[in-house]
Amino acid sequence: QPLISSAKWLQVHGLKRNKLSLSQILSQIGFQHRKDYVTTLGKLVASRYADGLFPQYKRAQDGSVYNLTAKKELILHFVDCLMGAIELYKQRMEWLTSESRQIFGVIQEQCIVIVLDFGTAAPTEFDLCRDALSTVLVEQVTQIAKFNLIRAAQDLMRWQQKSTPVSEYTVKSAVTWLWKLDPETAASHTSSAEALLEAMSDEAVSS
Incomplete structure (x- = not known):
């Protein structure tokens, strides 16, 4: 659908x-x-x-x-x-x-930045989060125009510097990047806010 x-x-x-x-x-x-x-x-x-x-x-x-x-x-x-x-x-x-919609709802925007804030998730929880994110990338993000991933951490991590056009290649690349993330990356008490501000600064998202 x-x-x-x-x-x-x-x-x-x-x-x-x-x-x-x-x-x-x-x-x-x-x-x-x-x-x-x-x-x-x-x-x-x-x-x-x-x-x-x-x-x-x-x-x-x-x-x-x-x-x-x-x-x-x-x-x-x-x-x-x-x-x-x-x-x-x-x-x-x-x-x-069902599937990714059960967690993320239905994505309606044509350009999105997904902020990843894993906090102090245990390794099994970390993998469950990555499973869910991989599913939404394949099922829903493939139907929009642009996207990016940003991880909230002490040293902010971006999949790309700015939102990138959706293609089979870029979605696969994002999934690969997601599964290479270190579950024990350090975070600060301002990491979440900084990641959100970074996401909101993307011109394609705010336009």
Whole structure:
């Protein structure tokens, strides 16, 4: 799937966009049972002409009642459409909660700098971090324009001096650099802030 936000995804696949929200479906398979104000009674009174004539549906949200007039075929059509929408939503949720997206979300920017702050991670944790970073590089960074890696350390470490165009070669190079990092590199209490400032100073990222 392309790297798009859920908001943009819903603009294409959402229920409202496809006229499958409850109110939209009800307006296509029936009509609302109206209430009119009766002056002599001084209150709203629902018409009774349709009582028993049509099946009715009462919305839990506002208590409004709809008389259902659609034929079975049309209702089954909407059932099929809703089942298809449910399947799409399931696929989207599975995609969002799998692989690198489970940790990093969906990268939407075209130019990024990933700041690596391993702190005092144990060797096994350090390798887990590198595994996760390698995965996001291969799965998501390959779909954007530019990237760079900066490691927070006493002596700041950069994969490249500035963000670099994405290609198969540069992604492989970044992964190789990542796995050559020393887990015991010294850090200071200002390392994280310095690395973030360095990342933000990249003109391609800030533009």
